[in-house]
Each structure stands twice: as structure tokens, then as C-alpha cells.
Amino acid sequence: MTEGTGAALLLVGCGKMGGAMLDGWLAAGMASRVVVVDQAGLPESVAGNPLVALASGADALPDGFVPDVVVLAVKPQVMDGALPSYRTLVRPGTVFLSIAAGKTIAYFERLLGEGAVVVRSMPNTPAAIGRGMTVAVPNSRVTAAQRELSDRLLRAVGDVAWVEDEGLLDPVTAVSGSGPAYVFFLVEAMAKAGEAAGLPADLAMRLARATVSGAGALLDASPQQAADLRKAVTSPNGTTQAALEVLMAADGMQPVMTAAIAAAARRSRELAG
């Protein structure tokens, strides 16, 4: 890659995640060229963009196209079938950047060959609207420049953290990967509790949804810690304190959340391949 000209990217799988990343790269001017492999064709958002081309597979890339990064954004269950055809692209200058849940670095080295330069990452669903949290781990062949480039590509869909220990991706999956579902369930639980307290169902749901999304936006906009924001809305002997005494009791929400996240991390270890 020539400094300042953007990277040559091959995007394998252009669905929800791949499509969101592609839009982000183009908006940020990060790509000199993007070749997309997806039988569904190019998304409408990139129609007519001269930097983007469609290819039918690894054996049909444009002449002379050598990607700096091959972004693997297909579902984990189709990776076995898709990956071997990309072995021909393995070289020190090309990073294979995977966002597929549960697919390990050892898996990619096995299917692509020992020389493969691999970054494994775990994004979450808010990445589809540019608000994701992604954790990435490099294999030993990734150079500092390749890590920096991978970081910028992932940053197009939200925040990015790097870890060196791949084992951390199981608890990462349990906290941020699966986490959006816990938050959606919080909305359901608050709405149901509101109904039990006497609210009409539709009003209870509207209040729960607006409160969770509004509090999330407030947390995002504030430099304060979550605990400080919580304390700021808790007056002594008030209504919030009455609820928090239940939620924060020894048998309250913390042990349930700890058990839930431990179960997800355990399942992530079982599924890893």
C-alpha cells in the first residue's frame, strides 16, 4: 500500500456487517480499490462507485489485483467452503481480517496455510449502524503497519480494542458480542415489570425502550463512569434507591449477570473451531 492512497481491499461477504464496513471505508476514503465477492451482488449504497468492483470468487479477481487486506465477513458456517480458494492470496503483505464469530487463528492458519497473516476480530451488532465494539487479536505475522491498517478498517464501524491473548475472546464474546441481547432483554423485563405495576402494555414498552436507549446515549455522551451517573440519579431514600436496593442486593442482578456471562463464555469455548 502506498502511503496516503488508501488500501486495496477484498471483501468476502457483503451482508449486514460487510456492507456496513464497506460504507464506512468509502465514507472515510480508506480504500484505493475494493473488490467484493458476494453472490447477491453489490449493495445499492455503492452502485456506480468507480472504486468498487464485484467478482464471482477468488479465481475471478481483476487482473493484477493484490489486496492489502482480505476481509472475511461471511457467516462462520460457510467459512469452511469459502476459505480454501483464497489460499493463493497468502503472502506477507496481505492480512486476512476475519469478523466471523468463533473462528480461531489456528483455524485460519490451518485452512489458509501456516504463512497466513491473520487478524481475528469480534464485533457486535451495533456495528451495523457504526456504533459497534470490536475486539481484535493478531497472529504472530501481523506487522505494526498491518495492525494499524486493520484497526482503521474496523474503526469504520465503531470502537476497537486489541488483545494479545486469544483466550480473552471468549469472555469478550460473552460481554460485548452477546451483550446487545442482554440490553434488549432489559427493555423487555422493564416493560413487563411496568405492566405488573399497573401501566398499559404499550406505554410500558415505550417507556422502557426510550429509557434504555436514552440512558445509553447519555452514558455515551458523558465523560463520567456508569456508577457516577447512577449515583447522580439516586437521591437518599428516594424511588431509585428503593429499586437499587433490590437490584444491588447480594442475590440481585450482579450474581445473575455474572452467571449469564460465564455461561456465554463457556459456550463460546465449546463452539470455537
Ligand SMILES: NC(=O)c1ccc[n+]([C@@H]2O[C@H](COP(=O)([O-])OP(=O)(O)OC[C@H]3O[C@@H](n4cnc5c(N)ncnc54)[C@H](OP(=O)(O)O)[C@@H]3O)[C@@H](O)[C@H]2O)c1
Ligand atoms: N451481525 C452481527 O451482529 C455480527 C456480530 C459479530 C460478528 N458477526 C460476524 O460477521 C459475519 C457476517 O455476519 P452478517 O450478519 O453480516 O451475515 P450476513 O448478513 O448473512 O452476510 C454474509 C454475506 O455473505 C454472503 N456469502 C455467503 N457465502 C459466501 C461466499 N462463499 N463468498 C462470499 N460471500 C458469501 C451471504 O450471501 P447469502 O445471504 O446469499 O448467503 C451474505 O450476503 C459472520 O461471520 C458473523 O459471525 C456478525
